[in-house]
Amino acid sequence: MQKPNSKIVLLGEMNVGKTSLLQRYIEHMVGGALYLKHSMYGLGSMYCRRAAAIILTYDVNHPQSLVELEDHFLGLTETASKDCLFAIVGNKVDLTEEGPLEGQEKGECSPNLDSRGCVSPRVPKQVHLEDAVALYKKILKYNMLDEQDMPAAEQMCFETSAKTGYNVDLLFETLFDLVVPIISQQRAERPSHTVDISSHKPPKRARSGCCA
Numbered sequence: 001m002q003k004p005n006s007k008i009v010l011l012g013e014m015n016v017g018k019t020s021l022l023q024r025y026i027e028h029m030v031g032g033a034l035y036l037k038h039s040m041y042g043l044g045s046m047y048c049r050r051a052a053a054i055i056l057t058y059d060v061n062h063p064q065s066l067v068e069l070e071d072h073f074l075g076l077t078e079t080a081s082k083d084c085l086f087a088i089v090g091n092k093v094d095l096t097e098e099g100p101l102e103g104q105e106k107g108e109c110s111p112n113l114d115s116r117g118c119v120s121p122r123v124p125k126q127v128h129l130e131d132a133v134a135l136y137k138k139i140l141k142y143n144m145l146d147e148q149d150m151p152a153a154e155q156m157c158f159e160t161s162a163k164t165g166y167n168v169d170l171l172f173e174t175l176f177d178l179v180v181p182i183i184s185q186q187r188a189e190r191p192s193h194t195v196d197i198s199s200h201k202p203p204k205r206a207r208s209g210c211c212a
């Protein structure tokens with residue numbers, strides 16, 4: 001099988017919901033065109049090299065998880081290419097008072113049940129979208145990227161719920177819509193490594209020098 005040459009990297013503190021976001025999306029879109037990779041601490045910066053996009057994930061109920069993005073993960077983005085896109089994702093919005101209830105997108109209302117089937121109390125959101133927007137701008141600055149050349153912060157900062165599926169498709173589809181044309185352009189610009197063997201003539205063998 002050909003090794004995929006584009007990847008989207010998911011970064012973020014433990015437990016913010018990286019795996020759940022991927023699982024939720026893949027449930028919908030089995031066999032996505034891009035290789036999705038996620039990990040946490042101890043990551044080498046090589047993970048971000050050649051990434052088409054980097055998703056930095058935090059938990060909207062844990063302000064420290066946003067702080068960790070800046071303290072531990074911002075540095076990893078410096079090996080990203082200049083074409084790499086960034087998205088900031090605040091997950092677990094279903095646990096907040098402001099977040100949509102499960103099924104609300106479909107026009108129904110149902111209680112917010114936890115994994116044991118109990119109604120979990122909804123709390124005020126601890127991290128606001130403006131904080132994510134500020135981090136997005138910091139990332140661009142850190143990587144010396146011009147805001148004018150990059151997608152707007154408002155387009156690239158999401159609040160999601162891997163539990164209810166809220167905004168999960170929107171997140172990945174927004175990224176794919178932006179990333180696919182960039183990859184196609186890179187492929188078109190890259191010199192072809194294919195050699196047409198039918199037109200290839202072997203070099204004439206030089207006569208071995210001997211005595212005159």
Ligand SMILES: Nc1nc2c(ncn2[C@@H]2O[C@H](COP(=O)(O)OP(=O)(O)OP(=O)(O)O)[C@@H](O)[C@H]2O)c(=O)[nH]1
Pocket residue numbers: 012013014015016017018019020021039040091092093094095160161162163164
């Ligand atoms: N309520 C709620 N729980 C979530 C959501 N996303 C994930 N979880 C729960 O949070 C816990 C951690 O989720 P994971 O997806 O394993 O988190 P992770 O970031 O991959 O964690 P690590 O791989 O350990 O770094 C699990 O119990 C999930 O069920 C969400 O959107 N809402």
Ligand SMILES: [Mg+2]
Pocket residue numbers: 018019020
């Ligand atoms: Mg995980």
